[in-house]
Amino acid sequence: MKYQYFICFLAIVSFLMGGCASGRPSKVVLKHPATLDFVNCNVDRWETDKSYRTNEECVRKYQEEGYVIWGQR
Numbered sequence: 001m002k003y004q005y006f007i008c009f010l011a012i013v014s015f016l017m018g019g020c021a022s023g024r025p026s027k028v029v030l031k032h033p034a035t036l037d038f039v040n041c042n043v044d045r046w047e048t049d050k051s052y053r054t055n056e057e058c059v060r061k062y063q064e065e066g067y068v069i070w071g072q073r
Helices: 002-017 049-064
Strands: 027-031 038-042 068-072
Touching (some): 027 049, 049 068
Antiparallel strands (some): 027 068
């Protein structure tokens, strides 16, 4: 019986940790080379696919304005 609970627990933890191991950056810092301004694009705390797409759109928008990626994590 304890073995079944343990397997259930591992399955739930694996499912919940899936968002943490997505491989996509949750925070991107961009810098404008001419003005030296910095901006951030962040994923919300829920880290859903929609929030990652919104973050990627934010990065793309700033890159069109001339910003370059300075760091990401």
